[in-house]
Amino acid sequence: EAGVAQSPRYKIIEKRQSVAFWCNPISGHATLYWYQQILGQGPKLLIQFQNNGVVDDSQLPKDRFSAERLKGVDSTLKIQPAKLEDSAVYLCASGQTGYGTQYFGPGTRLLVL
């Protein structure tokens, strides 16, 4: 069974630029999560989708971050414009349900200069 796929794996941009990340969850998983993990910290949930609907986006900085999962399968997370403090690993995870085990992708490492 293929795991969660993410791209790109690494991205370096300058502040005020835009960037987009892509995630393809495990086939059949209804729930998709985007996390931000700053070095030395645990993952922080940005947004949780159930199929193509948003379950929780309370910690998503909506003035600059947006995410969509239009067909209930893959998802994109966008940052526009980026700030220095956005430098982090962005992890995508999926699960069969919203309350079970989460399976993480390899992450995208973002560096904002």
Place this chain on the structure above:
Amino acid sequence: GQNIDQPTEMTATEGAIVQINCTYQTSGFNGLFWYQQHAGEAPTFLSYNVLDGLEEKGRFSSFLSRSKGYSYLLLKELQMKDSASYLCAVRDDTGGFKTIFGAGTRLFVKA
């Protein structure tokens, strides 16, 4: 509010046993997860407890006491490859399903 506490770092010797503690405060507790995360890699699932008691899975065991808001992960027969961060994560059903991660405990296994 929600709060999860774990020690920042621990060091143990190869072949030994180590216990990583996690305390939590949450209003809608409905399960606790442990994940392992090697440096530069994604977290991977280790265990899940929703009822009080000990769950054993090979060299790894996880314990939960809901009344005390306390869990621990027990690693036996430590191997060098166990050097990693161990993340305690709590499922909170207040206002919907949400999993909150602790900052993680970095475990160093020395020869």
